[in-house]
Amino acid sequence: MTRGGPFALACGLLLALTAAFLLLPLIGILTNVPPGELIDGLRDPSARDALRLSLETSTAALLLIVVCGTPAAWLLATRRFPGRGLLITVIELPLVLPPAVAGIGLLAALGPHGLLGSALDDAGLRLVLQTAGVVVALTFVASPFYIRQAIAGFEALDPQLLAASRTLGAGEARTFLRVGVPLTRHALAAGAALAWGRALGEFGATLLFAGSLRGVTQTAPLAIYERFSTSFTGALSLSVVLIAASVAVLATTRLATRSADADA
Amino acid sequence: MLTLDLQLPRRGMTIDAQFVVAPGRTLAITGPSGSGKSSLLRAIAGLERSARGRLRVGDGVWLDSAGRVDMAPERRGCGMVFQDGALFPHLSVWRNVAYGLPRRAGRERAMEQLDQLAISHLADARPAAISGGERRRVALARALAPGPRVLLLDEPLTGLDARTAAATTRLLAGVLGAAAGPSIIVTHDFEQASVLADEVAVIDAGRIVQQGTADQLVSAPATAFVAELTGAAVLRGTGAPAGDGLTAVTLAGGAVVFSAGSFSGPVAVVVRPWDVTLEPPGPAGLSSARNRLAARVSAITPLGGRARVALALPAPLVAEVTTDAVERLGLVSGSAVTAVWKATATRLVPLATEEGTT
Numbered sequence: 033m034t035r036g037g038p039f040a041l042a043c044g045l046l047l048a049l050t051a052a053f054l055l056l057p058l059i060g061i062l063t064n065v066p067p068g069e070l071i072d073g074l075r076d077p078s079a080r081d082a083l084r085l086s087l088e089t090s091t092a093a094l095l096l097i098v099v100c101g102t103p104a105a106w107l108l109a110t111r112r113f114p115g116r117g118l119l120i121t122v123i124e125l126p127l128v129l130p131p132a133v134a135g136i137g138l139l140a141a142l143g144p145h146g147l148l149g150s151a152l153d154d155a156g157l158r159l160v161l162q163t164a165g166v167v168v169a170l171t172f173v174a175s176p177f178y179i180r181q182a183i184a185g186f187e188a189l190d191p192q193l194l195a196a197s198r199t200l201g202a203g204e205a206r207t208f209l210r211v212g213v214p215l216t217r218h219a220l221a222a223g224a225a226l227a228w229g230r231a232l233g234e235f236g237a238t239l240l241f242a243g244s245l246r247g248v249t250q251t252a253p254l255a256i257y258e259r260f261s262t263s264f265t266g267a268l269s270l271s272v273v274l275i276a277a278s279v280a281v282l283a284t285t286r287l288a289t290r291s292a293d294a295d296a
Numbered sequence: 297m298l299t300l301d302l303q304l305p306r307r308g309m310t311i312d313a314q315f316v317v318a319p320g321r322t323l324a325i326t327g328p329s330g331s332g333k334s335s336l337l338r339a340i341a342g343l344e345r346s347a348r349g350r351l352r353v354g355d356g357v358w359l360d361s362a363g364r365v366d367m368a369p370e371r372r373g374c375g376m377v378f379q380d381g382a383l384f385p386h387l388s389v390w391r392n393v394a395y396g397l398p399r400r401a402g403r404e405r406a407m408e409q410l411d412q413l414a415i416s417h418l419a420d421a422r423p424a425a426i427s428g429g430e431r432r433r434v435a436l437a438r439a440l441a442p443g444p445r446v447l448l449l450d451e452p453l454t455g456l457d458a459r460t461a462a463a464t465t466r467l468l469a470g471v472l473g474a475a476a477g478p479s480i481i482v483t484h485d486f487e488q489a490s491v492l493a494d495e496v497a498v499i500d501a502g503r504i505v506q507q508g509t510a511d512q513l514v515s516a517p518a519t520a521f522v523a524e525l526t527g528a529a530v531l532r533g534t535g536a537p538a539g540d541g542l543t544a545v546t547l548a549g550g551a552v553v554f555s556a557g558s559f560s561g562p563v564a565v566v567v568r569p570w571d572v573t574l575e576p577p578g579p580a581g582l583s584s585a586r587n588r589l590a591a592r593v594s595a596i597t598p599l600g601g602r603a604r605v606a607l608a609l610p611a612p613l614v615a616e617v618t619t620d621a622v623e624r625l626g627l628v629s630g631s632a633v634t635a636v637w638k639a640t641a642t643r644l645v646p647l648a649t650e651e652g653t654t
Contacts, residue, residue: 199374200395203370
């Protein structure tokens with residue numbers, strides 16, 4: 033410590049404290065599960081169902097978010113119009129909404145007695161207590177994480193590049209696909225990772241809107257909660273797998289971003 | 297033929313410009329930064345949504361606010377070279393050039409264009425890996441590749457070092473000379489404008505204050521602003537008739553200079569640097585030059601074989617002399633000299649008129 037003053041020292045200590053606090057629960061889980069029980073816990077078909085369902089529903093939600101959210105973010109980032117600020121607030125609302133409120137809200141809107149309930153029923157669409165309902169809940173809760181990053185990414189684009197593309201004969205759609213998206217790929221990937229992580233851990237909205245039916249709507253976090261009341265180690269072993277999945281997502285995004293940087 | 301009559305609201309002012317550029321000809325728009333020249337160029341390319349008025353190129357109507365025509369930029373076919381090149385950083389050089397081309401002929405046509413500008417060896421490089429001068433060439437190649445109807449260049453030489461700028465100027469002169477359509481170049485540098493363009497339009501605060509050949513602007517500036525832009529020194533003062541068809545102009549510091557013409561009132565005396573002779577201080581012999589002002593050298597800027605000598609007077613005066621003369625007179629910063637010029641070599645621009653036109 034030749035350059036650092038007392039302030040740098042204090043920052044370093046607080047950083048160590050923060051990191052330790054954030055890591056502690058993970059270490060607790062990992063040290064509490066003997067390897068044998070971990071494997072037994074995963075052999076349980078209900079655990080495998082929950083994990084499979086989590087992966088399927090969170091991937092489906094992420095696809096929906098990316099396909100609808102990217103063009104929406106483009107419009108919000110490249111235009112100035114009345115009501116734009118309000119729209120962005122609406123899009124960010126699920127970030128601050130308690131998940132339980134989101135679940136109740138979805139029921140009130142899309143449930144059998146909800147706002148659009150009878151219309152959905154007429155169309156033969158049922159969401160409550162269905163896997164599709166899980167996807168709806170995850171999409172609702174996770175979309176702001178992606179869209180916020182996408183808007184920030186598109187806003188940081190050099191407008192001259194978009195103008196150059198237009199003068200070279202590319203319409204707005206082609207400019208979006210060939211210049212906008214490739215140059216924003218880091219922000220989009222980071223947003224997708226955050227949204228995916230949020231979807232993977234979603235609990236409250238799913239429970240209230242879609243319920244906790246094993247194999248149909250019981251995702252891994254719901255399964256952890258259910259096991260928690262009967263077997264603590266069962267809950268722990270499922271948690272380990274979720275930790276592994278989350279770390280894998282973070283690491284993949286990091287690696288993808290870094291190799292793309294080395295590319296350019 | 298490009299015919300333009302355009303209004304473009306900007307913060308605090310409205311750009312209002314009218315001009316015509318014939319096919320194969322080049323118009324330079326020049327003026328200080330913030331005068332609206334780049335916005336005007338962007339409006340021609342269709343990149344300014346708030347542009348109003350009319351713009352026709354050949355048989356095509358690009359903009360007609362009254363007829364509700366405002367063609368999208370991608371349909372106008374402008375080859376635009378942006379100030380910093382605006383190359384796509386994620387695409388290699390040849391893919392940048394092929395961006396505006398149909399996919400099938402893309403690579404072949406792009407390589408041809410790169411070859412013409414002597415940069416085919418850069419084809420696979422990324423824009424970040426090439427020099428500033430090379431980036432300008434790639435940007436030019438990209439703009440030319442689709443065979444644009446109009447060529448638009450925004451400050452194509454700004455930020456280049458002197459040698460690269462000279463080479464790029466030669467290249468641009470060739471490209472502009474060969475262009476079949478109208479070309480428009482925006483630059484803040486009057487010398488660049490006079491070298492590259494057939495006509496120069498001077499823009500100030502959104503208005504074109506004078507348009508003509510570079511020679512016309514230098515020899516008959518419409519306003520003191522135009523005179524200053526062409527490199528001439530502008531001395532402001534008050535004129536009074538002095539007989540013999542001369543006007544005596546009393547400058548702010550009390551010095552009096554004579555100028556041909558008859559005028560009284562607030563006036564600007566335009567003195568071009570190459571009309572000013574420098575002599576050692578001391579009494580003069582018999583001379584036809586009417587103006588003799590004692591001054592001190594404040595700076596000497598070499599320009600190839602010539603040098604611009606800035607003189608500290610109440611108003612700045614600039615003399616352009618050979619570097620040989622600088623050596624013979626032993627001029628350094630701080631030297632005392634006498635600046636000499638003929639009354640007939642100056643031009644009077646009434647300041648009241650200028651207020652009216654700007």
